[in-house]
Amino acid sequence: MTKEKKSGTRVGPKWGQVTRRTFLQGVAATSGAVAGSSLFGDLITLSPLPGESPKPLHEDWIPTTCWIGKQECGMLARRINGHVVKLEGLPAHPRNRGTLCPKGIAQIQALYDPNRVKAPLLRTNEKGVKGTWREISWDDALDLVAERIGEARDRDPSLFVWQKGRSKAKPLYDKAFVGATGALKLHHGAFCSDAGYRAMEYTIGMHGVMHPDFKHTQYLLSWGWNITGGGGNKYCWLTWAQQLVEARQRGLRVIDIDPRLRSAAHFADEWLPVRPGTDMPLALALCKVLIDQDTIDRPYLTTYTNSSHLLQEDGSFLRDDEGSPLVWDEETETPRPFGSEGISPALEGVYSWDGAQVRTVFSSFKDHISTATPEWAAEITGIPANQIRKIGRELGDNAMIGSTIEIEGHTLPYRPVAIMAYHMSQQELGFQALRAMTFIPMLLGAIGAVGGQFTDLTWKEHKNWKKLDNIEITDTPNITLKGSKYYPINSNNSSLVAHVMKDPLRYGVSGIPEVALLHHVNPLGSFPDQKANREAYAKLKFVAVIDPWLSLTADLYADVVLPASTLEKYEGPMKGTDQYEDAVALRIPPMEPIFDTRSEIEIYLDLCERLGVLNGEKGYLALVNKNLKLKPPYTLPLDKKPTPREIYDIWAKGQGIKEGVAFFEDNGVLLKGAVPASKRYPMAMDTPFGGVVPHRLYGESLLGYARKMEERGAPEIYWRDYTPFPVWRTPTLEGSPAKYDLYLTSFHKIEFKQSRTPIPFVRELAPTQVLEINPSAARARGLEDGDRVQVESHNAVTGETRKIETTVRFRESIRPDVVAMPHHYGEHTKHPWVDGTGPTPNTLFFTGEGYVSNTADQTYLVKVRVSKAPRR
Amino acid sequence: MNRTAIAIWMVVAGFSLQFFAYFRWAAPLGAPTSPAFSDPRIPYAPAAFIFGVMLVFLSAVVYELQGGGEGESDG
C-alpha cells in the first residue's frame, strides 16, 4: 500500500512543498558528524560528512489488524526500510476509523521487545519455581511436544487439555485443532462475563451482555460498565467510546450504577454507588417500580415472553398434550397453546382449571417481587429509595412505550432506554442478577427495539437457548463439571477447574488431564485463586506454553515454551462490524519476525503433522475447510501442509475476492456496507427475534435443574440459586467476621485491559499496583495517601485468609466500604517493566463454593481488612 | 591624540556599540511573534555588545597606560 492511500488526517494547505523526500539516515547523520561529543555534550549538527552519501530510505504502509486487544481494530503500519516505525488507525475500518487506543499504538514495542521469548525454551530445573531455560530448535521443541501429546492421546484423548486465553482465529484453533486432536478445551470464560452470557442466552437467547443501540438510545443505565477504564462487551474499548461520545453529543442521559465511579465516569449524569454484589435487589426494585407505575409493554410481554404462560402450583407450566405451554385466552376463557392464532392471552390473572389453580407467569412475578420495594432495596444496596423511584420513573418516561419509528421502511418499536453491563456479572448471584436486570428492558418492551436493549451484534439464536432448557445431568463429568449435579450450567471452563484438579473425586471426576498445551493463557497470573491454580497445575505431567512472553504460568510450570509471534503473522478472519456497518479483516504481518518466533497457525500445522492428524477427512485441514466454510473449488487440499498465507488466500477467494489475500494485504479490511434493519432490529426480521420466542421471564427449567440436582444428592448450596425467578439472599461473603469490614473488588485499566502484555509505553502510564480507598475509610484506619498497607482477605466458607502488600491511593469516588485494585500487575516474569510492579488482586480472591456463581463463574469480590503494612 | 580624547572616544564608542547592539543589531524586543525575534539582525550582535562594555572599561586602561609617562608600556 502506498502512503497516498492514507487519508482523512490532512490539514489545510501545506506550507512547504514537500512531497517525497530522500531522508537522511538518522544514525549516519548524527553519529557521523558529531565532533567532541564527550565532555561538553553533543556538538551539533546533522549534515553528513563529506564523502558519505546519504542512504535513501524506503517508506511504505502496510494495513493490518491490531493484535493486542480483543476487538481487532484496523491498523496501518508505517515502515521504513522494512521495519515498522509507527502503527496508526486504518481510516476505513468501521471499528476504529483511523484511530487507535493507547495499547494499539504501544504494541509497536512488542515487535522489537528483546524480553520476549526469542526461541523455543526447554526447562532445565524442577517445576514450581522460577524456571531456568535452554534454547532448543523448533524441530526439537515440536517433536517433544507432539510426542508427549501423542503419548497421552493414545491412552485417552481427554488426558490432553488445550487451554486458551484469547485467541483470534477460532476456526483454526478452537475448532480445528481441538477437533483434530480431541483435546479437552478450557478457556477463560468463567473468569470473564460468562455468568452474564449464560443469563442472556437463557433469558432472551442471544450471546452477549447488555449494551445499547447507541445511535438511538436516550437513557442509559451504565451498570458496572467500564467505559473510561476498561472497555466492554464485544469491543475492548474504542468503538463503544466513539459511540458513547456521539450519543452524548446528541443528548443521551447516563446513570452510572457502580460502587466505584469509573464506568462512564466523566459521562454520567448521576451516580448510584451501589453496594457490591447487590445489583439483583436494585434490579428487582426497579422492576417493581415499573410495574407499580404501570410503565410496561403489555403487547411485548404477552407476545414475545413467557409472561402469559400459566403456572401450576408445582411451578411448572400448564401444558397441552403435545407439551406446548398454555396461556389463558380471554376470548374463550380457556387455556390455549402459546402462539395460537386468534387468541387474546391474559397477561395477569389467577384461574381455576381442571380443579387446580393456575396463574400467569406475570402475576406470579408480581407476587414474587411484591416485597421488593425501593425501601427494601435501599436497605440492601445503599441507594436511597427515592432515588430508585426516580430512576424507575425516568426509565418509564424515556421508554416511550407504544411509540414506533420508521427505519428503512420498517415500522419498529421505539424504546430508547437500555442497560450497559459487562463484567458486573462476576458476583456470587451474577447469573440471577443479570436475569433480573434483563427484566427491566423486558418490562419496558425495549428488547431489540430501536434505541433499546441489545446483546449480540446480530439477532441469531445461540445454541444454548435450547440446550440450557434441556436438563441433562451426568454422573461422570470431566474437570469442567459441565453437566454435573454441582454446576450443570457452565461455560465448559468453570472456575472450579483448579479445585477439581486438586481433588477430582470430591466432584465425582474420575481422571484429570496429564498433558496441557496453554495457548496465550496465564491461569496463575490472570485467574483468581493463585494458590489453587498452583496446586492444580503442579499436577500436570507435561505443560507446553504458546506465548510471546514468559508468563507466570510458563515460568513456574512449563516444560516447553513455544514463542509465538505477536502482530507479525497472518491470522483471522476477523469481524469488523461496529454494530451498524459490516466488515471483515485479516491480520497481515507488517514485517518479518525479528526473533525465531512462529505464528500459532504454523505451530498447529506442525504439531498436527507430527501427531498424524493433519491430513485426511477428519484431520486438521479438513476441519479448517469446514470451519472457514470453504467450498470447492476454494478448499485446502487435504494432503499438503499449507502456509497460513495460502489458507487465507483460498479463504479470500472463496469470499468472492478475486485478488485473494492480496486484497487484504493492500486494503486491510473488506467493507460490507451498512447492517440492514432487517438484520439489526429483531422486530424487522421475518420471524421476529430470529424465532427466539418466548423470552424467559420465568425459568421453568431452572427449577427443573434444582430438583434434579437435589435428587442426585447435591447439597443445597449448589442448587439454591437455580430458581425460576431471581431470589435475593445474603451473599456468602457476608459470613466473614466483622473485622473483615471492607469489600475488595477489582477493575481493569484502559492501559492494559485484555492485553496481558508487558508493554513499556503503557506500563509507564500506569506503573504500579495500588489499593484505591475512600479517604474517610483510610483515615479511620490511620492511613494516608501513599502508605504501604497490608490487605488480608477472608474466605467465609473455609476460614482461610490471604495477604498481600500494596500502596494506598485515595479516591473520593469509591464507596467508603469498598476498596479496589486493578488487574494486570504481577502476571509476567522476566520483564524489566513488570518485575516489582506489585501483586495481582487474584492472590486475594477465592474460588470454590461461595465465591462462584451457580454457573461456576468467578466472583471478583471478597471481604478484606486493610491495615498499615508491618515494618520490615 | 591625547589620552583624554582617546578615553572619551572609547567610552562614547563603547556605549554607542552597546546601544546599537542592544537596540538595533540584536534580536528585536517586543512580543516575539515571528522567527525574526529569535535571531539577531546582525550576526554576532551580542558579541558586539560585550565588546562595547569592554571598550568602556578599557578606556580607563588606555587612559592610564597611554604612552607619555616615564616608562614604556610593555603590557
Added chain:
Amino acid sequence: MARYGMVIDLSRCHGCRACMVACKVENNTPKGSFWNYVFRFEEGVFPETRVSFLPRPCMHCDNAPCVKVCPVGSRHKTLEGLTLTDWDRCIGCRYCEVACPYGVNCFNWKDPKKNRYLDWSDPSLEGVELSHGMPYANPDLDLPQGSQGRHTAGGGRMKGVVEKCTFCVHRLEKGLLPACAANCPVGALVFGDLDDPESPPSQLLREKPHFRLLEGEGTEPRVYYVGGAPPTTASRQIEAVKARVER
C-alpha cells in the same frame, strides 16, 4: 498563511491517553518525557464527586514566556503560530522550563540513546538498524523544518537540550494532522488553521463557549478548550503517570 491552533473538546475526552502514546511513537521522545499530558481529575467528596480529563499539549502561546526568556533564540515563534525549539541551538539552560506556567518542557537529563524504553542494543536485535538508539525511529525528525529550515522536529535528539510538543511540525509539512489529533479516538483534539473561519477548530470555537488555560497569565495560548471548565484548586490529580528518569 495558515496559523495553527487546537481546540480540545472536553466533553468528548475519555482520558484514555492514546494521544500521549501516539505522540511518543511519532516523536520518539525518551522515557519519562510527555509532550502531551492528559490529566485525570477528581473533584468533590463522596458521593458528590466528579471525574474529568484534561489533555495538555504545549499551548503554543502567542505571547509565550518561554520564547521571551530564551537567551539564544532557540525557542521561537514561527509564522504559522507554532512555538518551536531549535535543538541545534538550545544550550540547555532550562529558562523556558521555569518560565512556562504549563509545565510542558522536557529536558534531556541523560543521553536519549540511554533513556529508551528497552535495551534495544540487545544482541538479539542485531539485524535491526538502530537510529537514535531505537528500532522504530521516525526518520522525518532529523530533517530541517519550515521556511527557516531549522531543526525543530522530534524528541530524544541529544542530551542537555530542552524539547517539547511541536504540534508535529514535520507532519504539518506533509499536510498531516499532529499525531495526537490524528489519532484521538473520540475526536476530542481538533486541529487546524485558526485564521480560516471555515476550519474545524474555528467552527467549534464559534459553536461552543471556550476558555484557555491560565488565561490570566496573558500568555495568549493557541490551544482552546470547549465543553468543560478549567481545572480549579479543587481538582485532584488521580492516576498520575510514572514520569521518571533514572541514572
Added chain:
Amino acid sequence: MNEKKRLPFGMGRLGTKWWVLVGVSLTLVTRGIIAYSQQASEGEVVTGMRDIGPMGGAAWGLYIVFVVYFVGISFTGICLASLIRLLNLKVLRPIVRPAEVMTVIALILGALAILADVGQPGRAFLMLLKYARPQSPFFGTFAMVISGYLFGSLVYLYLHGRPDAAVLAKRPGLLQRFHRWWAAGYGDTPPERARRVRSSFWLSVALLPLLITATSTLGFVFGLQGGRPGWFGSLQAPGFVVMAGLSGVGVLILIAAGLRQALGEKERLNLELFRWLADFLLVLLAGYLYFLVVEWLTNSYAAGPSESLVSQAILAGENAWIFWGSVAFLTLPAFLLLLQRLRGRVSLPLIVACGVMVNLAAIAKRFLIVVPSQTHGMLLPYSTGSYTPSLVEWEIVIGLVGLGGLLFALFVKGFPILELDRDYLGGTK
C-alpha cells in the same frame, strides 16, 4: 630591616597553614572535577533536578542558587571597594584589595556555576556570542554580569594594583616579570597619580550603576516570571541587592578575619574596621528583615491560591526548616550586633559568627527563592514536586567554593593582598 627584604604579607612564602588551605581547596576542587565529569558524561540525570510538570521536579537547583549567591558576593566586593575609594574611608582602606579580589573570584565561580547548570556548556559560549537576545533576562546575567562586570572588575583590580606592582617590580625574584607586566610602566609620578585618582573615580562611577543593574537583572531572572508563583514581584530585584550585600559583607568579614589571623595584621585589620563591617551588616540586616516582613505580610494578606501553596511549602511545608533556619540566622546576628553596638564593644568572634550565619541564611534564602516556586508553584494541578540536591551537585558547588579558596590562596602569594603603604620600600626608592 629584615622585614624590608622579604615580600610583604607572606607573599612568596609557602607556610604550613597555606599548604593546608591549598590542600583542602585542591581536594575539594578535585572532587568537584570528578563530579562534573560524571555529569558531563552521564548528563544532568546525576543531579536532583528534574522537569517541572508531570515529572514533578525543579529544573533549576543548587547551581542556580549558587550562581545567585556568588554574583551577590561579587557585587558587594566591588561595591564596597568603590565606595571606600570614592568616600575615602580610611579605616576600611585595607580591605579594598581583598574585596576586589573577592569580586573577581566570585564572578569566575558564578560563571562556572552557570556552566555547570547548562546542558550544553560547549555550545553555550558560541550560541551566546552569536544569538544572545536582550529580551531574555539571562542576557543581563550572561552579557552584563559575567562578561561586562567581570571585565570591569578585572580592570579595576588591575589599575588599582599598578602602584603596588610597580613597587614590587623593582625587586628581583620569581614574580618580578609578573609584577612588571602588571605595573605596565607605572612610575608613581604626580601626573600618573592624578590620572590614577581621576580614572579611579570614573571607574567607580561607572561600576556602581552597572553593579546595581546587573544584580537587579539577576533578580529579574525570577521577578519577571509571572508563571511562577512566588517569583513575580517588584521587590525581587531590590531584595536581591540587599541580600547580595549581606552575603558579601559576611564573606568579607571572614576574609578579613582570616587575613588578620594568618598574616598577623592586627594593626591594619584592626577592630575598628570590623566594627565598621559589623555596622554595615547590621544596617543591611535591618533592611532585609524589613523586606522579609513586607514580603510575608503581602503574601499572607492577599496571595492567590498558588502563591499560598508556595508560601505554605516555605512556611510550614517540607522547606519550613530551611526558612525558619534562615530567619533565625538573620535575626540572631541582627540581635547580637545590635546588642554589641549598644554596649559599645567589638567582639571579633561574634562578628565572624554573624558573618557565617548570614551567609548560610543567604544560601538558604536563595534556595527558597529558586526551588519551592518550581516544586510547589505549579499553576496546573500537577502532583506536588520535590527537589533534593544530589551528591554530585553538592560536590560541584563545594568544589567551586574550594576553587575560590585556591584562587585566593594563589593570589595572596603572588600579589600583596593588602595595599602597600605609600612608604613601603621607600628607602630603596
